[in-house]
Amino acid sequence: MALSDPIADFLTRVRNASSAERRYVDICWSKMKEKLAEILKEQGFVENYLVKKENDKRGTIRIFLKYDSRKPVIRGLKRVSKPGLRRYVKHEDIPNFFGGYGVAIVSTSQGVMVGNEATKRRIGGELLCMIW
Known part of the structure; x- marks a missing residue:
């Protein structure tokens, strides 16, 4: 299937x-x-x-x-960008939540990475999911 x-x-x-x-x-x-x-x-x-x-x-x-x-340890998982509605973010718009305990995963032109790393490299991309 x-x-x-x-x-x-x-x-x-x-x-x-x-x-x-x-x-x-x-x-x-x-x-x-x-x-x-x-x-x-x-x-x-x-x-x-x-x-x-x-x-x-x-x-x-x-x-x-x-x-x-x-x-x-995983309290929650949320899919952000979906096939019907893709969500792209700039590096300054990558969410930081739960005081840094949560992780945003971003698909960038340089590969899939954590939101903090994408922000440090100053690259945006598709916001795949958030995990806390």
Whole structure:
């Protein structure tokens, strides 16, 4: 089955597994999803992730979720730019929320990165999602 919004599917699977207190979640592989998993690990929202590729186009990402005293570290995920309504922001308009505890993920001309890094590099792009 073809997905119209694979990033929203990624976020929904992580959100559902986190609320169900699962140890890990398996997601179909793509370069974008692998980069999102890498950002989640760098920012401390997940413990680790593994990529198992069957070939160059197919594979699976296993994301190991992180918990703090039996409560999920990920409190919320929100898809901002959607296929029906893309949201592009300048570097000065990238949101900073929850006193810096929240992370905005931006797809720029130099790759997918965290909003703080995009602001430092002074580049804008498509605001993919926000995680807190």
